[in-house]
Amino acid sequence: MSYKEKFIEIYNAKIKRQGAKELLAWLEKTDFFTAPASTKYHGSIEEGLVMHSLNVYEMFHEEVLNRAKRYSGYEILDDTEEEKVAICALLHDLCKVNFYQKAYRNQKDNDGNWHKVAYYTIDNQFCYGHGEKSVWLIQRFMKLTTEESVIIRWHMGGFDDSVKGGSYDLSGAWIKYPLGMLLHTADLKATYLMD
Known part of the structure; x- marks a missing residue:
């Protein structure tokens, strides 16, 4: 099963919202199903974005289920929790849709011969912030709860530009939600352990 097929299967099974x-x-x-997840770090390959989204889904589902078992004794998540997990994990990086462009440069191989090599550049058409942009794009089609909006908005954690600029809103967001x-933890695990 391709990454696209797996994404669509999970999406259709879990997300029923209008x-x-x-x-x-x-x-x-x-280009969501063909785009990279980054220019040179995790998932900097064709289909890297959908691959990363699926990896985050797997890790986030595991994190939420472990939390439910530990604090509530539940062995499964109800449909509302399953939908929330799918929305937040599968769609957290929509801000990367139509964001990367393929370019080419010359590079020498080990024998000293030049070859054209593909790489990715950034072409940000809508400069709105990472998490904020994902929330905005989702809500063009589907209403998010406040919790889902905040979760997606702050999924970058301490790497978010506003946190680097001195904002304390991240702490409040994670205390409340x-x-x-x-x-964020699932995103890091997917990035560094799976992608």
Whole structure:
């Protein structure tokens, strides 16, 4: 099964909210299923973004389920929790849709011969911030809860530009919505252990 097929299967099984079908139809018209996840770090390959989104989903689902077992004794998540996990994990990086462009440069191989090599550059058409942009793009089609919006908005944790600039809102967000910290943790695990 391809990354795209797996993404669509999970998306359709877990996300039933009004506007979900329209959002998925829009995603299929973008480069979401072929784009890299970054220019040179994790998932800097074709299909890297959808691969990363699936890895985050797997890690986030595990984090949320472990939390439910530890604090509530639940062995499974209800449909509302399953939908929340799928929305936040699968769609947290929508800000990267139509964000990367393929370019080429000359590079010498080990024998000293020059070859054209593909690489990715950034072409940010909508400079709105990382998490904020993902929330905005999702809500063009599907309404998010306040918790989901905050979780997605702060999924970068301490790497977020506003935190680097001195904002203390991250602490308040994670105190109020602890699943936000779990999404950030899942994102880090996916990035450094799986992608």
